[in-house]
Amino acid sequence: MGKKKKKGRRNRKIYNFMGMTLFFLIVLLTHDCVQQATVEDNSPLGPEIPALQNGRMEQIIRHEGFTVSYNSDYRIANWVAYELTEAKARAKDVSRTDIFVPDPQVAADKTATNNDYYHSGYDRGHLAPAGDMRWSATAMQESFYLSNICPQNKGLNGGIWNDLEIQCRRWAIRYGSVLIITGPIIKEHPKRIGNVGVPSGFYKVVCIWQKNGKQEGIGFIYENRDYRNTTFRSGIVSVDSVEKVTGINFFPSFPIEVQQEMEASTSWKY
Numbered sequence: 001m002g003k004k005k006k007k008g009r010r011n012r013k014i015y016n017f018m019g020m021t022l023f024f025l026i027v028l029l030t031h032d033c034v035q036q037a038t039v040e041d042n043s044p045l046g047p048e049i050p051a052l053q054n055g056r057m058e059q060i061i062r063h064e065g066f067t068v069s070y071n072s073d074y075r076i077a078n079w080v081a082y083e084l085t086e087a088k089a090r091a092k093d094v095s096r097t098d099i100f101v102p103d104p105q106v107a108a109d110k111t112a113t114n115n116d117y118y119h120s121g122y123d124r125g126h127l128a129p130a131g132d133m134r135w136s137a138t139a140m141q142e143s144f145y146l147s148n149i150c151p152q153n154k155g156l157n158g159g160i161w162n163d164l165e166i167q168c169r170r171w172a173i174r175y176g177s178v179l180i181i182t183g184p185i186i187k188e189h190p191k192r193i194g195n196v197g198v199p200s201g202f203y204k205v206v207c208i209w210q211k212n213g214k215q216e217g218i219g220f221i222y223e224n225r226d227y228r229n230t231t232f233r234s235g236i237v238s239v240d241s242v243e244k245v246t247g248i249n250f251f252p253s254f255p256i257e258v259q260q261e262m263e264a265s266t267s268w269k270y
Helices: 002-039 084-090 139-140 160-175 239-246 256-262
Strands: 059-062 067-071 076-085 125-128 149-152 176-186 201-209 215-223
Touching: 002 059, 076 084, 076 149, 076 201, 084 160, 125 139, 160 176, 160 215, 201 239, 215 239, 215 256
Parallel strands: none
Antiparallel strands: 059 067, 067 076, 076 176, 125 149, 176 201, 201 215
């Protein structure tokens, strides 16, 4: 009988331990789901895939936080697009990884490498900024894929380009959600660092969905140089202007009348 009692007590301890383990797993899973639901809140903006009209190479790659049109000729993106919600803009859950690696969805013989950038004089500049990916460890890690990186002037990267990224987060917080498309401006026969084409400039296009349901658009173009103390507003252009320079239709799924109105404006009123 004594042995049976000891065995019974031992089994109860095992069952209790398993029960507590299961409880904590359920709590953790529930917590993660609640956090994810908080980040992935409903918004009026859905996914938007720009359309290349310049005949360049393109591989569409979808990551957790952004979508890339990758150009294997220049080993940089044609564009990167993503939606930035208020919850994502406010998030501070994840720190930068600062680990730059090739995108696993790009073929090994088509990818940029860190060796291309070493001693080049250029920063590894983000298109979808790491600061917009602090809501997810996966999105943060993927933002350091070299498919999301371009050779960028150090002064531009740490100057008005960074200022514009901060402004986009402010817009997302103010309006609840913004759609951002950004990328390089690159000539047909660009300078190269290793195998990577060096952009002559960069663009950013932002679609803001007003509370009255109206879409507002604004574009920015900068040369790949240090603007020093110049305000990021100096780069304001119409979305139409960016489309003409890049050969990209940024909002092809929008009704044509919406495109015509939102893409023609250059007014600063946000």
